[in-house]
Amino acid sequence: MSVIDLKIFNNLRDAMGADFIGELIDTFLEDAPNQIAQMTHALAEKDAESFRRAAHTIKSNAATFGAAELSALARELEMMGRDKNLEVGSRFEVMKEAFEKARRQLSELR
Amino acid sequence: MIPSLEPARLLVVDDNSVNRMVLSRSLEQEGHLVETAENGQEGLEKFRTGTFDLMLLDIEMPIMNGFEVLESCLNDVDLRQIPIIMTSAMDELDAVVKCVELGAEDYLTKPINPILLRARVNASLEKKRLRDEQRKLFRTFATKEVAEELLRTGFSLGGKQVIASVLFADIRSFTTIAENQEPAESIDLLNQYFSLMFDAITNNGGTLNQLVGDGLMAVFGAPMFFDSHREKAVRAAREMLEQLKVFNQNQTAQGKAQIRIGIGIASGTMVAGYTGTQSRAIYTCIGDTVNLASRIEEYTKAALHPLLIDHYTRLGLPDDIKVEDLGKIVFKGKNQAINVFAVI
Numbered sequence: 001m002s003v004i005d006l007k008i009f010n011n012l013r014d015a016m017g018a019d020f021i022g023e024l025i026d027t028f029l030e031d032a033p034n035q036i037a038q039m040t041h042a043l044a045e046k047d048a049e050s051f052r053r054a055a056h057t058i059k060s061n062a063a064t065f066g067a068a069e070l071s072a073l074a075r076e077l078e079m080m081g082r083d084k085n086l087e088v089g090s091r092f093e094v095m096k097e098a099f100e101k102a103r104r105q106l107s108e109l110r
Numbered sequence: 111m112i113p114s115l116e117p118a119r120l121l122v123v124d125d126n127s128v129n130r131m132v133l134s135r136s137l138e139q140e141g142h143l144v145e146t147a148e149n150g151q152e153g154l155e156k157f158r159t160g161t162f163d164l165m166l167l168d169i170e171m172p173i174m175n176g177f178e179v180l181e182s183c184l185n186d187v188d189l190r191q192i193p194i195i196m197t198s199a200m201d202e203l204d205a206v207v208k209c210v211e212l213g214a215e216d217y218l219t220k221p222i223n224p225i226l227l228r229a230r231v232n233a234s235l236e237k238k239r240l241r242d243e244q245r246k247l248f249r250t251f252a253t254k255e256v257a258e259e260l261l262r263t264g265f266s267l268g269g270k271q272v273i274a275s276v277l278f279a280d281i282r283s284f285t286t287i288a289e290n291q292e293p294a295e296s297i298d299l300l301n302q303y304f305s306l307m308f309d310a311i312t313n314n315g316g317t318l319n320q321l322v323g324d325g326l327m328a329v330f331g332a333p334m335f336f337d338s339h340r341e342k343a344v345r346a347a348r349e350m351l352e353q354l355k356v357f358n359q360n361q362t363a364q365g366k367a368q369i370r371i372g373i374g375i376a377s378g379t380m381v382a383g384y385t386g387t388q389s390r391a392i393y394t395c396i397g398d399t400v401n402l403a404s405r406i407e408e409y410t411k412a413a414l415h416p417l418l419i420d421h422y423t424r425l426g427l428p429d430d431i432k433v434e435d436l437g438k439i440v441f442k443g444k445n446q447a448i449n450v451f452a453v454i
Contacts (some may be wrong), residue, residue, distance in 0.1 A: 020135055024131055053170075060220055063220070075201070
C-alpha cells in the first residue's frame, strides 16, 4: 500500500523537474534521521522546545512529499512538544515506523 | 499572468533545507535570481547588505525568528519598502495574521503550491514597482522623510491643525516675458526655474504643495513637524534667490530675458491635510496664515524687496539672518495691520 500520496508527489516532481526531485528526496532522507536523533535526545533531556522544532521540520517535509501519515504523526508530536507534554508513549515509535515506510517508497520513486 | 520582464532578486529565509530548495527551484524556474539564508539573523544581514526586491520569510526559525526579522525590517526606512511574504505551516495561521497586521505584504502556507507562489510573488513585485514609481513622484514634491511617512501611513482626507511656515513665490512679469518668446521656450524656462526652486525647498525640509502657473506654494513643518520651520523656510527662500541669480546669469549669457521673483513667508497655525478625492488629492494648507503669506508675497512688488516675512516668522530666526522692519501694513481682508520684515 502506498504511504505517499502520489497526486501530491507527482505534482511536486512536475514542478521541480525530474532531475531535481532526486536531489530533493536525498536531502529529506538525509535530514530526517538527524531530526529523529534530535527528538530522541530531546526526550532524554526533557527539552520540549527542541523536540517540538524537530517534529515541526519532519511534519513540514513529509507534507511536501505527500507522506500524509508521517506528517500527521509528526504534527501530533509537535503539538505535544508545544504543550510541554513529553509523555509521548508509543507515538514516537509509530512516527519512526511511518518514516521508514515513507523512506522506502521515496527511495523507489526517486 | 504577465511574466516580469526583468529578473527580480529574491531572498529565501528558511531553516528547513527542503523548503529552501523547493522555494529556490520554483522561483529560479520563473527566471528570478535567488539567494538563501538558513536562519533569521543570517537573513536579516543578507537583506541589509544586498539589494533585494522581495523576501520570503519563514516564521518558525532558530536564532532569530520570522517575527523578529519582520519587525527589524519594518523599523528600517530603507528596508520597509521591500515586500516580505511570510511562509508558514497551515497550523500557524494565527502567527501569520499577526505578521500581516504588522506589515508583511502577504503569506503562503507550506507545502508551497508553485502556482500560488508564482502569483503572490508576481503580485508583490508588481505592487512594489508601482510603489517605487509613486515614491519617486512623492520625492519630487517632498523630502524623503515626508514621502516615506506618506507611503507608510497612507493618507486620509481631512485635516488637522498644525503650526508651520508657508512660502509663496511668484515670477514677476513672467507674462511679459512669455509674450516675447515661443510657447515651447516659455515652458522650458518654467521647467528650469521650477527644478531649481524644488531643490532649494526640499533641501531645507520643505514640501511643495501647489504649482499654479508660474507660482508655487511650499510648507515647512508639515506633514511632519520640526521646530526650525521658520528658519528653514527663510533659508529655503534665500537659496531660491541665490539659485535664481545663477539662473539669470545663464539667461544673460544666452541673450535671454532675466526673471525676478517675489517670495512671501508667514508662520503660525493652519489647517493642513489632503483635499480632493480618494483617487486624486493634494496635501495642502489653508487658513489665515496661508492667506497672509500670499498677501505678503504680493506686497514684494510694492516694497521693492524680493523676500518678505511676517512678525511670527521673524521671531523664529537666528541672529545671522538680518531683517529690516518695514513697519505695519494693512492688507486686504485683514482687520489688523501686520508688521512686515524684509530679509536682507
